[in-house]
Amino acid sequence: MPITPEQRAEIDRLRAVTATTRRATVPALEEILYEPLEVLDHGFVRVVDYMGDDSAVVQAARVSYGKGTKKVTEDAGLIKYLMRHRHSTPFEMCEIKFHVKLPIFVARQWIRHRTANVNEYSARYSILDREFYIPTPENLGAQAVVNRQGRGDVLQGDEAASVMKLLRDDSEMVYAHYEEMLNQREDGTTIEEGRQGLARELARMNLTLNYYTQWYWKVDLHNLLHFLSLRADPHAQYEIRVYAEAMLDVVKRWVPAVFDAFSEYRLGGTHMSKTGLEVVKRLLSGEAVTQEASGLSKREWRELMDQLGRAE
Amino acid sequence: MPITPEQRAEIDRLRAVTATTRRATVPALEEILYEPLEVLDHGFVRVVDYMGDDSAVVQAARVSYGKGTKKVTEDAGLIKYLMRHRHSTPFEMCEIKFHVKLPIFVARQWIRHRTANVNEYSARYSILDREFYIPTPENLGAQAVVNRQGRGDVLQGDEAASVMKLLRDDSEMVYAHYEEMLNQREDGTTIEEGRQGLARELARMNLTLNYYTQWYWKVDLHNLLHFLSLRADPHAQYEIRVYAEAMLDVVKRWVPAVFDAFSEYRLGGTHMSKTGLEVVKRLLSGEAVTQEASGLSKREWRELMDQLGRAE
Amino acid sequence: MPITPEQRAEIDRLRAVTATTRRATVPALEEILYEPLEVLDHGFVRVVDYMGDDSAVVQAARVSYGKGTKKVTEDAGLIKYLMRHRHSTPFEMCEIKFHVKLPIFVARQWIRHRTANVNEYSARYSILDREFYIPTPENLGAQAVVNRQGRGDVLQGDEAASVMKLLRDDSEMVYAHYEEMLNQREDGTTIEEGRQGLARELARMNLTLNYYTQWYWKVDLHNLLHFLSLRADPHAQYEIRVYAEAMLDVVKRWVPAVFDAFSEYRLGGTHMSKTGLEVVKRLLSGEAVTQEASGLSKREWRELMDQLGRAE
Amino acid sequence: MPITPEQRAEIDRLRAVTATTRRATVPALEEILYEPLEVLDHGFVRVVDYMGDDSAVVQAARVSYGKGTKKVTEDAGLIKYLMRHRHSTPFEMCEIKFHVKLPIFVARQWIRHRTANVNEYSARYSILDREFYIPTPENLGAQAVVNRQGRGDVLQGDEAASVMKLLRDDSEMVYAHYEEMLNQREDGTTIEEGRQGLARELARMNLTLNYYTQWYWKVDLHNLLHFLSLRADPHAQYEIRVYAEAMLDVVKRWVPAVFDAFSEYRLGGTHMSKTGLEVVKRLLSGEAVTQEASGLSKREWRELMDQLGRAE
Incomplete structure (x- = not known):
């Protein structure tokens, strides 16, 4: 069981308290606030705080573009535009804080993402629990x-x-x-x-x-999406990917319009090299391009054919 | 007047809406949420969002120190301990977002603090207002x-x-x-x-x-305090110091225990060099130390005498 | 004239001194070391120091991949692999320091790239020169x-x-x-x-x-390439683009294999959305896709047709 | 033995090659370039590259202060001034790259310093060596x-x-x-x-x-000094402190004037709280202050008496 009875009681205590706020609030995220989302055999991810919503991204973009954005009438459209053109700073205006319990070898990969705030359980101060993956x-x-x-x-x-x-x-x-x-x-x-x-x-x-550690991890939405694009990728190690997938679900609840744009332009999108793009143009013009004549290495050719869904 | 009628209406609209949240909420900060605090002739600082409170610092510290912190019974005491020993990461667990209107030459100093998120009004997109300092x-x-x-x-x-x-x-x-x-x-x-x-x-x-620009500026509490310790300092230029002072008042409302610790150990505290400390020890032992015999330059001697409140 | 006689004499003095070093050294970059590359009417970029070369990227990658990289026989191939798969950390192992003279409105765009070290001429301390763009x-x-x-x-x-x-x-x-x-x-x-x-x-x-300021700007190669991919882009403002172009020439001298990979995968490469990629697949399968049937907005359709070099 | 025969041969090969450069060069550091400085039972630190010297700090400061710094005639004096007044950006203009072999539990502390570039040996790619602390x-x-x-x-x-x-x-x-x-x-x-x-x-x-890993770690001088001030401290764990001490020796060779200033104002310096400073003033005025009357907690009182070298 990933959480202890003491933690469960603490979570229930926290969830029972509500307050009135003038801040942007996201009911779908409030629903799962503090609740552990189970990952692996003893791990979890839980949201312990957040700042902002889809509108906070729009609000920041409008300050940048000033009166110039009056034309963009729809928020979701503006968010798509920002994502497509890699205008990343408005996405930095949202922030989220997670409590994560994870094996140490996963923590060692995770911490390489430097643009986040971290407080980890200290095994200098305290005895680690008998929990391993x-x-x-x-x-x-x-x-x-x-x-x-x-x-x-x-x-x-x-x-x-x-x-x-x-x-x-x-x-x-x-x-x-x-x-x-x-x-x-x-x-x-x-x-x-x-x-x-x-x-x-x-x-x-x-x-x-494989022993479990835990930490508070706070990050802005832009850097979270960057983390997720790398760690929810099929090439990421399974044991970190499952954490990324749990966090993708959180993003979907929290900022649904950003999640859609992220799915369209990042997760589902693709990158082509200069030569790869040339090959596509040649194929579209009807030329029967072969790997040998493509200018691509065998590996890159195979990757491009995979992207284009072409069996060789 | 620092804000336009449109902005005033927008602020009133935002302030009229409240929601229920399970997040940590600070009533004293909610009171002034969205409200512009006037600075200089046309500038302002206003809080547009925040995450966390004094307890969030304590919560993060307790995750780090685990069971080991059970002894520290009082939150304010733990916060003082963290501040005194420069354990900075728990303070990174709080975040705040400001909307600031400020002259460009002030913005140029401000932006040198890199550990923050910024969205500035773009004069490529839009016409700047006729407002100057x-x-x-x-x-x-x-x-x-x-x-x-x-x-x-x-x-x-x-x-x-x-x-x-x-x-x-x-x-x-x-x-x-x-x-x-x-x-x-x-x-x-x-x-x-x-x-x-x-x-x-x-x-x-x-x-x-001296023309005014504006931006959204989001920063964690640790980096905000670092900014304030430099910019609320008497050596800072007056035109940025007044912004820092307005933000100090915000910190006091938001995280009063952190504010007290910050006042005691940073704002009111002092730093002594190795040789300066030696001089203090010699003075305490009754020796009549002179600048010439102190090992300090004239300038450092004068600075030390100032610290110690000693007229020369 | 962008540099003063005093600066010219200082540059000549610096260029006349050589030393023996065991560090990686790049003769093609040494040739222009300290020399101002003129930009705009009074501006310049000059390299004042550097660390590493193409091999430093390879060396760092090999530490990461350990014995596993013995198979990759060619350095340029490894660099291309790293660039293609966005393994950015090996590129952070090279560092370069520029002295730049630039108009203040350009400096204001430039400084938004936070991952760099900067020391700017202070107009609090000194009188600015009578030079404007x-x-x-x-x-x-x-x-x-x-x-x-x-x-x-x-x-x-x-x-x-x-x-x-x-x-x-x-x-x-x-x-x-x-x-x-x-x-x-x-x-x-x-x-x-x-x-x-x-x-x-x-x-x-x-x-x-439009008055000129100047600064020392030090950055690692990964972050420099990110800066250049944004600022050498045709959508960047002309007045910053000319600086980026001068720096691209520096990169070509300094790390030619990295430059080639950067040209192939970043500057000349392109990004496609999920729906855009679907359209390409449909076109390749012989379907006569129209904008209306594409799932793309008019603007995105136009951008895709531009990428594919198709007149509408 | 911390290094393998293959590594020894590689180091000898690197050390045998010299080149001519126009860059700032530090003979005392060149002497030990690439050489492993042994730490713990199988670990080491070795400098594999560097950029800048004491003069690079001065050069950057002079760009900031422009003509205004003509008065400061001595470089060492300027460096002390910068260190005393916490003007940190000129120290960011020097950079150093280390190759470090260290136990994983030490690496986990070390990596918490985020402002550095890292490439670590990957145990996903390669088999770790049979070496433990x-x-x-x-x-x-x-x-x-x-x-x-x-x-x-x-x-x-x-x-x-x-x-x-x-x-x-x-x-x-x-x-x-x-x-x-x-x-x-x-x-x-x-x-x-x-x-x-x-x-x-x-x-x-x-x-x-306790198994050993290794990495390339590149950092600017300001952030290195911050790391050293925390990790060479007596409260740091012994196993990381020995690395910090080896690196302090490197700093002394590399930038001796910076090292002196760092020793005077950081390593040997001290910080006093507002109340602690009041106590010092009262003591100097002849008052027999007791802990009870001091306004300090017992712990803070003891720490202050320790600073002042007073037995209780």
Whole structure:
């Protein structure tokens, strides 16, 4: 279970309190405010605060364009225009804060996105919980052969069983030794009187990278969309992609017009190189272009044919 | 008058609408939400949105310190601790958005603070308003002699009158010529049929730096406090300091416990060099330290004596 | 003339000194090191320092991909791969520092790119030079009708002459009054004994936005390319585009393999929306798609047809 | 041994090549360029590139202050002035690039400093080396009692021996299982034909946080000094502090005048609160101030007495 009874009680307490505000408010997001959206076996994402809505993007754009925008009569149209032309600053005018619980190896990828505010649980101060990530059998991918950083088929039979056992046993063992070195159990009780216990800031190094950590992560909408375009991508590692997908649902609730524009111009859109575009023009003019005559490498040719939905 | 009747109507419209929210809400800030706080002769600062309150800082700190913070029983105490030890990330968990109207030369200083989101009125798209800053007589400082970037006494008599007239006449003249080049009046009407009018993106270069611009400026609390510590400082130029002072009042309403800690440890606090601290220790031990024997330059000695409230 | 005799002598002095280094060094860039590349009537861009070369990008990528990159045998191929897949961090490993002299209204656009280091000439400390930008006749564009932020035809005849005269006269007049208020001439001499002179930080507000300022601007290669992709674009204002073009030439000298990849995938590349890509697929399958049946707005349809080089 | 024979050969190859440059060059830093400075049991820091020197700071400051700085005749004096008054932008004009090998739990602290460029070894692409950190006996601190995030006495006797054994055994075991899951040894050879091997991006999660990773880390001098002021502090965890100390030596070689100013105003300097400063003034005036009458909490009083070198 990703959240503890104490956390559940705290969430219920927070959700029961309402206030009156003059700020832009989004009922569809209020509905799930504070609620954990479960991800992986023990993780979650939950929205703990937000600022702005679709109109805040429009409002900022109108300040930029001043009287000049009187012509643009429809907000959704303006949002599409901004997204299409990569006018990113109006999207920075919305902000959202998440509480995320995630395995450390996922946190290490995530933190590479620098344009966000973070407060992470400190294992120097406190004892980490006994919670670690174990993939489900269908996510136990073998190493891909072509793509050096990807997964291929799912492991089967004995190999799968053996891997699962190793992961689970090692995770449990390192935690047992973590407690032993601390001379303290997860619940804070002492194991053996008379021993001092290793400093928490040292003992933590015995935990494996599948242990869960948690943090508050606050980001503006522009940078969130950039994060999601990279991490909701099929090439992203599954274990971070599921977080991105949960957050995409949040974006859809929060700023539906922005979500539509993002789907049309980013998620569903594509990029073509100069030579790739030339190939498209030649194809459209009726020329039977081959890879050899295209000016593209085999790999780029294959990628372009994939984009264009052409079987080779 | 800093705001137009249209803006006043828009503000009243926004202020009349309230919604129910589960988010942290600050009644003292809601009171002034959207309201322009007047600054200089035509400028203003107004809060258009915010996220978080004093508790949001505490909440983020508690996630970092986990169970370890159970001992710190009082929120204000924790906030003081964080401020004193420069633990800045919990303060990044609050965010505020201002709408600011300010002279261009002030905007040029302001924008040097990079860790914020900005949408500025674009003079490529739209015609700038006929509004420019003229100092009041008591702010018409002469060039300081010692401090190369400061002001000395206030100009008097004929010199003051002459400066005022030059500033005002030139400001009016460049705007008249701006309209003439655009072949368009401030209200959008054409001056002379048959002329094309210079592009707005070019004509704007004829305006002087005291013309007003406006922007939305969104920033987290940590970076706002950093901005205020520099710009509310007596060494800051008067014309930006008055904006900082208006924003300090906003901070006081918004996050009173943070404001108190900021006053104690930043605004009212001081920094001492290694040698300066040595001098203090020697003085406390009864030694009659002189500048020559202090290891400090004359300038640093004078600054230290000022800090310690000692007349020389 | 964009540079003063003192600056010329300083440049010659710097260029005459060489040292031996173990750092990556780029002879083609050393050739122009410190030399001003003239831009507009009084502006320039000059490279004053740099770090890294094409190989530094490859080196950083190889640290990321470790043994896994042994397969990629060619550096240029790896650079193209990184650019195509938007792996931006290796490009952040190169850094360049420019000294730029530019009109204030151009500086105001430029500074919006926040991910750079800047030290600007301070008009609080020092008197600005009597140098202002006046467009050449062929750059005196009229306001565009459709594109609210663009230029249309070039102004002609009396209108052009009148605009030129207004720009020039106002620029000269505001400077004369700037000196008068300061009670100091450009060369630092006093105009009239007995007057105090207005503080420089105030007097500067009387200057128009076409006055030149200057700064040191330091940026990593990734962020420089992002800046150039926006500012070397045909939609960018001419007066900033000419700076971007001068800097593109610098990039070509400095990191030729990166420049080639940038030309292929960014400058010459294009972006298609989800619906736009669908239209291309339908066209390729032989369907005679019309705007009405395309799912695209008229404007988007026109943009797509332009991309594909199709007359309507 | 922190570096492999292949790395040693690569370093020797790089160090053997020199070039002529017009750039600012620092012989004392060239001496150690590329050379690993050993840290912990398998880690290192090495400088792989740099831009600028003490003069680059001065040069940037002079552009800011223009003619106004002619009075400041000495560079070291100007650097001290900039440091004292927290004029940070000139220090951003120098840049340095490090190659660092460090345990993952140290990397997790380090990466929280966001204003830097990073390329880290990817365990999605490549197999991590069998190298993990084990503290020396004198660094095996017990948990501190008062300071929840610090270390107290060093563990002794059986407890120390037991902790050492647990750390070492677990580290070795998780690596053996890492290889087994990958079905591949550290040297890339296959363990058992016919098995697929788990994807590298998954298998890595079985490693403990004391495993070494490595990255290129590039940062400007201002942000490096900020990092060092936090991480070379006695309150920083020992395992990151030793890296900071190695880098302080680098700064001393690279920009000696900046290093001196940093030592005087940051490392050796101190900060006093408003009330703390009042206490100092009262003490200097001869008043026998007690904690109770000071307005300071017991903790703050103790900290102030420590600053002033007063035994209680």
